Amino acid sequence: MISKDDYLYFAGRALDGMTGIVAGLGDELANTRPPLPGANTPYALLTHCLGVVEFWSGALVAGRTVERDRDAEFRASGPVGPLVARASDVRDRLVEDVRDAEPEAALQARPPASFQGPDRELNRGAALLHVFEELAQHHGQMEIMRDALLARS
Template identity: 65%
Template sequence: MLTPDDYWYFTDRALRGLTDIVRELGDDLANRRPPLPGANSPYALLTHCLGVVDAWVGGFVAGRPIDRDRDAEFVAEGSVTALLTRAEETRGRFLLDLRAADPSAPLKAQPPADFEGPDRGLDAGAALQHVYEELAQHHGQMQQMRDLLLAVERGDLVVAR
């Protein structure tokens, strides 16, 4: 059985990986979109991941009110320093919520359909697993975004416009 400490170890690795990339890229590159149709910036992707944690863990598992504009997450831009501060605050709440969670408990509220979560009912443990899924997949996505942005910035990859 997966313990809360084991879950946190892997989930926090993904979350810290996301924040490390945004920190590494800095304000300019973190707010830039890779030259791919429909691509998000690393800043926007981290904003989305924080929204996932706040909604799924803070809201559906822990029961706090959810104030989320999911669409706005994907166009967010701004100061990397401010976003990293928000990420640390979210991370702290996430760990406290995880330690208080009962994985077999029902969710405190049901996710709206536009949150695009799993298409079946979830208990708290399954919602926590969904958060890991989101953070891990977006960490891998952001690693590729970083590599592409840096290659373009160095001139190693010329993009036709």
């Protein structure tokens, strides 16, 4: 089974990769939709991923109260600096949540169906795997978005 340190290594790589892409694109390009059907902006995608981590790890695993507007995450825009700082804070809390997690324990709450998570009952370990799933898939997506934006500019 994967260790907590290994989980944090790979989840951190994906989150840091996305944060680096947004920072590297800067305010203008990070808030630009690439020329791909249905694409979000890199800024919005990172905002969504931070919402995923905060809700699934913070609320469902650690038991914190987390207010989340999933739909608004995809409309988010703004300067890159505060988003990068938020990503650092979220990453730090993820480390704490994973280190304190009891993987076999039941979730602290039931995720809303509208959040489009896995369609079966999860324990805390599985919720953390869902966090990794989201971070990994969106990191790859953001690499393509970055390449498309840079090729166009």
